[in-house]
Amino acid sequence: QAVLTQPASLSASPGASASLTCTLRSGINVGTYRIYWYQQKPGSPPQYLLRYKSDSDKQQGSGVPSRFSGSKDASANAGILLISGLQSEDEADYYCMIWHSSASVFGTGTKVTVL
Amino acid sequence: EVQLVQSGAEVKKPGESLKISCKGSGYSFTSYWIGWVRQMPGKGLEWMGIIYPGDSDTRYSPSFQGQVTISADKSISTAYLQWSSLKASDTAMYYCVRTEWELLGLGAFDIWGQGTMVTVSS
Numbered sequence: 001q002a003v004l005t006q007p008a009s010l011s012a013s014p015g016a017s018a019s020l021t022c023t024l025r026s027g028i029n030v031g032t033y034r035i036y037w038y039q040q041k042p043g044s045p046p047q048y049l050l051r052y053k054s055d056s057d058k059q060q061g062s063g064v065p066s067r068f069s070g071s072k073d074a075s076a077n078a079g080i081l082l083i084s085g086l087q088s089e090d091e092a093d094y095y096c097m098i099w100h101s102s103a104s105v106f107g108t109g110t111k112v113t114v115l
Numbered sequence: 116e117v118q119l120v121q122s123g124a125e126v127k128k129p130g131e132s133l134k135i136s137c138k139g140s141g142y143s144f145t146s147y148w149i150g151w152v153r154q155m156p157g158k159g160l161e162w163m164g165i166i167y168p169g170d171s172d173t174r175y176s177p178s179f180q181g182q183v184t185i186s187a188d189k190s191i192s193t194a195y196l197q198w199s200s201l202k203a204s205d206t207a208m209y210y211c212v213r214t215e216w217e218l219l220g221l222g223a224f225d226i227w228g229q230g231t232m233v234t235v236s237s
Contacts, residue, residue: 099221102220106161
């Protein structure tokens with residue numbers, strides 16, 4: 001079982017909100033981790049979006065619009081990336097990441113399609 | 116401008132050696148960690164390892180330990196990723212990334228290089 005699991009794909013309409021989940025493997029408590037989110041558009045390197053651990057421990061990447069935000073669902077043991085007011089330019093792959101046992105671990109990635 | 120500039124694409128044969136580079140500029144190279152991330156064609160991101168150019172402290176993912184060597188030359192603000200004997204399965208895009216030590220540990224990969232495509236084929 002992967003350390004971080006993301007749904008393979010998600011589709012939504014322009015203007016809608018999209019909620020991307022990053023589920024941590026059983027036994028790894030989401031509450032103790034900073035979760036980092038990255039966006040990768042085709043043919044480009046990933047870009048850092050934001051970090052979220054709690055409302056008092058969060059960081060927006062430089063120049064990242066505020067319609068990208070982070071949260072957690074403790075009951076699902078998951079981190080969440082919320083994209084509000086979806087735009088066509090948001091069509092990309094999204095990866096979550098944590099530092100676990102002194103190693104960086106990436107999620108499996110979610111491909112977001114804006115219909 | 117803070118940036119990481121990587122060396123160009125490489126085409127190699129199985130068994131050959133290779134060293135690719137990542138040059139940092141616009142910031143204090145010895146104050147940040149440089150990591151390497153692999154992306155195989157059509158696949159996700161995999162962290163390979165990381166180095167602190169200030170003292171060459173190096174850490175590897177268990178998946179890549181012994182398969183690659185990460186090094187840095189702080190005098191020229193450049194980090195390296197090298198293979199002694201390439202395999203076809205090493206075909207991938209390789210990104211260098213910058214991060215720094217925060218209160219709770221290493222942080223975000225806030226700067227990414229443009230990537231170096233390595234193709235290994237007979």
